[in-house]
Amino acid sequence: MPIVSIKIAEGRTLEQKRGMVKDVTAAIVKNLGCPASAVHINITDLKRENFADGGILLSDNK
Amino acid sequence: MPIVSIKIAEGRTLEQKRGMVKDVTAAIVKNLGCPASAVHINITDLKRENFADGGILLSDNK
Amino acid sequence: MPIVSIKIAEGRTLEQKRGMVKDVTAAIVKNLGCPASAVHINITDLKRENFADGGILLSDNK
Amino acid sequence: MPIVSIKIAEGRTLEQKRGMVKDVTAAIVKNLGCPASAVHINITDLKRENFADGGILLSDNK
Amino acid sequence: MPIVSIKIAEGRTLEQKRGMVKDVTAAIVKNLGCPASAVHINITDLKRENFADGGILLSDNK
Amino acid sequence: MPIVSIKIAEGRTLEQKRGMVKDVTAAIVKNLGCPASAVHINITDLKRENFADGGILLSDNK
Numbered sequence: 487m488p489i490v491s492i493k494i495a496e497g498r499t500l501e502q503k504r505g506m507v508k509d510v511t512a513a514i515v516k517n518l519g520c521p522a523s524a525v526h527i528n529i530t531d532l533k534r535e536n537f538a539d540g541g542i543l544l545s546d547n548k
Numbered sequence: 549m550p551i552v553s554i555k556i557a558e559g560r561t562l563e564q565k566r567g568m569v570k571d572v573t574a575a576i577v578k579n580l581g582c583p584a585s586a587v588h589i590n591i592t593d594l595k596r597e598n599f600a601d602g603g604i605l606l607s608d609n610k
Numbered sequence: 611m612p613i614v615s616i617k618i619a620e621g622r623t624l625e626q627k628r629g630m631v632k633d634v635t636a637a638i639v640k641n642l643g644c645p646a647s648a649v650h651i652n653i654t655d656l657k658r659e660n661f662a663d664g665g666i667l668l669s670d671n672k
Numbered sequence: 673m674p675i676v677s678i679k680i681a682e683g684r685t686l687e688q689k690r691g692m693v694k695d696v697t698a699a700i701v702k703n704l705g706c707p708a709s710a711v712h713i714n715i716t717d718l719k720r721e722n723f724a725d726g727g728i729l730l731s732d733n734k
Numbered sequence: 735m736p737i738v739s740i741k742i743a744e745g746r747t748l749e750q751k752r753g754m755v756k757d758v759t760a761a762i763v764k765n766l767g768c769p770a771s772a773v774h775i776n777i778t779d780l781k782r783e784n785f786a787d788g789g790i791l792l793s794d795n796k
Numbered sequence: 797m798p799i800v801s802i803k804i805a806e807g808r809t810l811e812q813k814r815g816m817v818k819d820v821t822a823a824i825v826k827n828l829g830c831p832a833s834a835v836h837i838n839i840t841d842l843k844r845e846n847f848a849d850g851g852i853l854l855s856d857n858k
Contacts, residue, residue: 541821635727665759697789
């Protein structure tokens with residue numbers, strides 16, 4: 487039932503994603519007490535020109 | 549006014565998307581009684597490595 | 611695997627939501643060919659002051 | 673930079689949310705190598721009538 | 735066509751929301767050149783216990 | 797703390813995105829009174845076949 491959407495900057499490896507969904511799922515199961523099978527995660531890879539903090543694109547951030 | 553966001557695994561054809569937005573819109577209009585023109589749908593195609601159930605990436609699921 | 615997020619104006623009845631998720635799920639199954647059990651829908655009820663089209667809040671729209 | 677949105681059924685305690693965001697943040701930091709301060713989490717509490725799997729509302733699920 | 739979702743801490747006044755959607759819509763129209771009527775904004779008010787930065791709930795932040 | 801997600805049709809230039817995040821951030825700061833650094837924006841570029849109004853894909857709209 488928990489639906490987890492994670493937006494990250496593109497370029498992460500398959501290994502990083504594999505570890506992240508495993509550990510995030512465990513973190514939710516531990517705290518909410520739901521079965522792991524109920525945790526649905528989706529990841530969106532965004533270009534650095536598609537994130538901004540303080541009105542400045544990440545790709546412009548030196 | 550209804551805003552519908554659909555995340556699916558990539559690889560669906562244009563024909564599948566065309567049918568899906570037509571039928572999903574009709575399903576909402578039928579049940580909520582709003583005009584079809586008020587229904588806004590957006591679709592995000594996600595790689596199989598970007599979905600996980602039970603802490604396991606869909607791309608790892610044999 | 612399909613994750614469907616639907617944002618609607620608050621005030622819909624349980625019966626309307628029940629019909630909507632049944633019919634939206636059927637619309638997706640029909641077009642994508644996935645099992646119904648793979649379709650996860652979540653609904654967010656928003657106040658009319660939390661929607662805007664053309665820069666005007668729905669609650670201001672006479 | 674990672675933006676994490678978590679939709680859960682309402683009724684979780686403050687303590688559960690506090691533990692969940694701490695552990696989810698640690699899980700992301702461990703796998704992506706970003707600073708904890710870059711991880712932004714938001715939680716949406718949804719009524720059980722606002723979740724559906726397989727076309728059936730969670731609140732109808734006996 | 736632009737769909738804008740804004741998550742803010744609860745407690746904003748109607749006047750603040752009214753101004754925000756007007757100005758955000760104008761900012762998008764100015765930069766993308768689309769008609770104002772194509773800009774759809776939705777706002778989600780979140781409790782301070784539903785936001786976290788760096789693994790700490792906003793409501794725990796003194 | 798405000799998290800802003802913007803879904804637009806693909807094809808916008810870097811210059812358009814740069815101006816949009818700058819102006820949207822200013823619009824939020826002006827109305828909510830939060831610091832610019834607290835405003836996090838993410839942009840998703842969607843193909844025209846991934847948007848639909850009134851049940852018709854944008855890419856089918858002549």
